[in-house]
Amino acid sequence: MIDFKETFSMYLIAFGVIAFIFAQSLFFIIKSWKHGKELGITKETMVNTITSSILFSVAPAISILVTVFVLAKALGVVLPWIRLTVIGNLAYETVAAETALNNLGGSLSMEIEDMKQFSTVVWAMTLGSVFPLTFLPIVCKKLQNKIGGAVSKSEKTKKLGDILAAAAFIGIISAFIARAINGCTVVKEPVLDAAGNPALNEAGEKITQSVIKESAGLLSILTLIFAIIIMLVLMALCKKIKALEKFESFAMPVAMFAAMGCAVLFSKILPPDLASFTWYEIGGVM
Amino acid sequence: MSRERNYFDRVHVWGAVWNYAALLMMLCVPVMVSVVLKTWPSLGIMGKVIGTLAPLYWVTGIIEVVTYVPMLGAGGTYLSFVTGNISNLKLPCGLNAMENAKVHPNTEEGEVISTISIAVSSLTTTVVIAVGVIAFSKVFDSASNNATFNAAFNNVLPALFGALGASYFAKHWKLGIAPIICGVLVLLISPATGVGVLMFVTIVASLIAAVIIYKDLWYDDFKAAKAKKKAAKAEKAE
Numbered sequence: 001m002i003d004f005k006e007t008f009s010m011y012l013i014a015f016g017v018i019a020f021i022f023a024q025s026l027f028f029i030i031k032s033w034k035h036g037k038e039l040g041i042t043k044e045t046m047v048n049t050i051t052s053s054i055l056f057s058v059a060p061a062i063s064i065l066v067t068v069f070v071l072a073k074a075l076g077v078v079l080p081w082i083r084l085t086v087i088g089n090l091a092y093e094t095v096a097a098e099t100a101l102n103n104l105g106g107s108l109s110m111e112i113e114d115m116k117q118f119s120t121v122v123w124a125m126t127l128g129s130v131f132p133l134t135f136l137p138i139v140c141k142k143l144q145n146k147i148g149g150a151v152s153k154s155e156k157t158k159k160l161g162d163i164l165a166a167a168a169f170i171g172i173i174s175a176f177i178a179r180a181i182n183g184c185t186v187v188k189e190p191v192l193d194a195a196g197n198p199a200l201n202e203a204g205e206k207i208t209q210s211v212i213k214e215s216a217g218l219l220s221i222l223t224l225i226f227a228i229i230i231m232l233v234l235m236a237l238c239k240k241i242k243a244l245e246k247f248e249s250f251a252m253p254v255a256m257f258a259a260m261g262c263a264v265l266f267s268k269i270l271p272p273d274l275a276s277f278t279w280y281e282i283g284g285v286m
Numbered sequence: 287m288s289r290e291r292n293y294f295d296r297v298h299v300w301g302a303v304w305n306y307a308a309l310l311m312m313l314c315v316p317v318m319v320s321v322v323l324k325t326w327p328s329l330g331i332m333g334k335v336i337g338t339l340a341p342l343y344w345v346t347g348i349i350e351v352v353t354y355v356p357m358l359g360a361g362g363t364y365l366s367f368v369t370g371n372i373s374n375l376k377l378p379c380g381l382n383a384m385e386n387a388k389v390h391p392n393t394e395e396g397e398v399i400s401t402i403s404i405a406v407s408s409l410t411t412t413v414v415i416a417v418g419v420i421a422f423s424k425v426f427d428s429a430s431n432n433a434t435f436n437a438a439f440n441n442v443l444p445a446l447f448g449a450l451g452a453s454y455f456a457k458h459w460k461l462g463i464a465p466i467i468c469g470v471l472v473l474l475i476s477p478a479t480g481v482g483v484l485m486f487v488t489i490v491a492s493l494i495a496a497v498i499i500y501k502d503l504w505y506d507d508f509k510a511a512k513a514k515k516k517a518a519k520a521e522k523a524e
Contacts, residue, residue, distance in 0.1 A: 004323060007322070009318075009322040010319070010322070013315055013318050013319065013322075016311075017311065017315065018412055018416055020307075020308065020311050021368070021369060021408060021409075021412050022409065022412065024304050024308070024365065024368065024405075024408075025365065025369075025405040025406075025408045025409045025412075026405070026409075027300070027304070028300075028361045028364075028365055028401050028402075028405045029401075029402055029405045029406065031297075031300065031361075031401075032361060032397075032398045032401040032402045032405070033398075033402065035293060035394070035398055036395075036398040036399075036402070039394055039395055039398065041387075041395060041398060041399070045387050045399075046398075046399075046402060048386065048387070049383045049386070049387060049399050049402050049403050049406070050402060050403075050406050052382070052383065052386060052403075053379055053382075053383055053402070053403040053404075053406040053407050053410070054406060054407075054410050056378075056379050056382060056407065057375060057379060057406070057407040057410040057411055057414075058410060058414060059439075059442055059445075059446070060371070060374060060375045060411075060442055060446060061375070061410060061411040061414035061415060062414060062418070062439060063439045063442045064371060064375075064411060064414075064415060065414060065415050065418040065419070066439055068415060068418070068419060069423065072423070077419055077423055078419075079319075081415060081416075081419045082315060084370070084371075084415060085369070085411075085412055085415055085416075086308070086312055086368060086369060086370060087312070087367070087368065087369070087370035088370050088371075092343065095339070096335075096339055096343075099335050099338050099339055100331075100335045103331050103334050103335055104331060115323045115324075115325045116325050116327065116328075118319075118323065119316070119319055119320050119323055119325050119326060119327050120327035120328075120331060120332065120335070122315065122316040122319045122320075123316040123320075123327050123332060124327075124332070124335045124336070124339065126312055126313065126315060126316045127316075127332075127336055127339075128336070128339040128340075128343045129343065129370075130309055130312050130313065131340075131343060131344045131347040132347040132348075132350060132351050132367050133305055133306075133308060133309040133312075133367060133368070134309065135351070136305055136351060136355075136363070136364070136367055137298070137301060137302035137305050137306070137364075139351060139352075139355070140298065140301065140351075140355050140360065140363055140364070141294075141295075141298045141360075143351075143352070143355045143356060144294065144355065144356065144359075144360055144392065159503055160500065160503045160504055161392075162390060163458075163461075163496050163500050163503070164493060164496055164497075165356075165357070165390070165391055165392075166454065166457070166458050166461065166496075167458070167461050167489075167492040167493050167495065167496035168356070168357060168489050168492065168493060169357065169381055169454060170451075170454050170455070170458060170461045170462050170465060170492050171465045171485065171488040171489030171490070171491065171492035171493065172353075172357075172373065172377065172485055172488070172489060173378075173447050173450055173451040173454060173462075174451075174462060174465035174466045174468075174469050174488040174491075174492060175465075175469055175481055175484040175485040175487075175488040175489075176373075176374075176443055176444075176446075176447035176481070177444075177447055177448070177451055177466055177469070178465075178466055178468075178469025178470045178472070178473055178484065178488065179443070179469070179473065179481060179484065180443065180444035180447065180448070181466075181470055181473075182470050182473045182474060182477065183473050183477060183478075183479070183484075184477045184478055185478065186478040210478065212478075214440070215477075219437065219440075219441060220440075220441055220444045221444075223441040223444040223445050223448065224444040224445075224447075224448040225448070226448070227444065227445045227446075227447075227448025227449040227452070228448045228449070228451065228452040228455075229452075230449070231448070231449040231452035231453060232452050232456060235452070235453060235456065248386065249383075249386035249387075251449075251453075252382050252386075252449050252450060252453065255445075255448075255449035255452070256442075256445045256446050256449045257445075259441070259444070259445035259448060259449060260438040260439075260441060260442065260445045261438070263437045263438055263440075263441040263444075263445070264434050264437045264438050266437075267433065267434070267437035268434075275437075279477070280477055286477070286478060
């Protein structure tokens with residue numbers, strides 16, 4: 001019997017969502033390309049932007065694909081596929097699905113076989129995540145006009161604006177660097193009793209605990225350090241050797257892949273205890 | 287200037303139309319699933335679920351809009367908020383493209399490059415996920431238990447942000463010290479702090495550091511404006 005989570009109709013819904021994303025992305029590419037030409041941006045610059053953006057996106061896209069398969073164990077493959085194609089990310093989707101299931105006496109740790117549970121999960125995931133779209137067009141223009149006004153003043157103000165923009169970017173990057181040095185990801189999971197059933201408190205509600213799923217450790221720090229070193233070396237090479245100048249825009253994805261390669265290398269050559277060392281024990285409770 | 291504003295205005299109109307179309311499309315997904323399965327969630331349960339999720343998701347949603355909109359450009363913003371995975375993919379991708387093309391955010395050139403980059407990234411991600419789901423769902427199940435595969439893909443974010451950070455730190459290394467130290471300190475106190483909250487802290491730390499380090503760019507003007515105001519007040523009093 002075909003699983004109700006992976007029927008032809010479910011696949012049709014997924015293809016509808018994909019068609020929408022394609023239409024929106026292509027619309028903006030065509031409009032931007034035309035305006036870029038009007039502004040005198042060279043075809044080479046725009047083609048380079050496209051190529052480097054593809055290369056840049058492949059590895060993170062594969063890691064998103066992995067999360068689709070993580071969620072697929074409970075939800076079937078089509079729903080996580082839809083949710084991670086529009087808006088979703090692993091943390092939000094897991095919390096939304098687990099919250100819905102907890103209210104219905106289920107859990108993401110087992111496959112959903114009840115249609116009502118599944119339908120509730122789909123509604124919870126959607127209603128939880130679409131909120132920014134309700135007010136984005138109202139505030140987006142106002143926010144950007146304010147910034148546009150600030151950066152179009154004097155040269156000095158413009159320079160300060162550029163530095164503040166760079167500072168904000170560095171702020172974003174720093175959050176991820178800090179997490180690679182000393183962060184962890186926890187997921188709320190139900191506590192199980194001796195018989196393997198969800199334990200309940202006096203009010204009859206499920207007891208949950210924060211379980212560590214990911215943690216920074218030796219490998220994440222080494223990957224981070226090597227990504228920085230490889231990128232600096234590639235940037236220096238592109239500056240020094242004239243023939244490599246046109247490849248400068250590919251330095252970033254190349255450095256990213258090389259650093260991931262270093263992570264694999266270290267996981268093979270380091271003693272297993274060191275290679276798997278993390279600050280917070282995976283599977284432990286926080 | 288007016289031509290520049292006109293282009294941005296048009297992008298906002300297109301973006302708003304696509305944004306609300308996307309909202310409608312996304313709401314159609316649970317409706318269609320419920321119609322296909324002939325089962326709807328109970329209102330009571332949904333009320334409870336939304337009551338739990340709303341404070342978390344909606345507050346985060348507001349913070350995300352305020353944090354990301356100034357950096358993604360108009361077209362990039364509308365695309366990113368529909369396709370998601372902003373902080374770990376769309377934002378660094380757009381930043382990298384603008385850096386490579388040597389254009390600045392909030393200019394027409396920056397707008398064009400950032401939008402192309404984020405749209406291409408959305409297409410690439412959609413294709414990779416679709417091909418992966420259709421072609422490799424069986425293979426992936428065993429690959430995801432493979433140690434080599436896990437070592438590479440568990441470290442995508444340190445690799446991505448290390449490489450991206452290097453190009454920024456090479457130019458503005460002084461600006462990187464305060465936010466990284468603040469981020470690590472927050473994580474020492476609360477290791478599971480979500481990236482949304484952490485990012486808010488590191489951006490504020492980075493902006494304060496920039497204002498202090500580049501004091502010479504604003505302090506003289508600030509002092510002059512203050513003196514002018516004082517003189518005008520004194521003149522008025524006389």
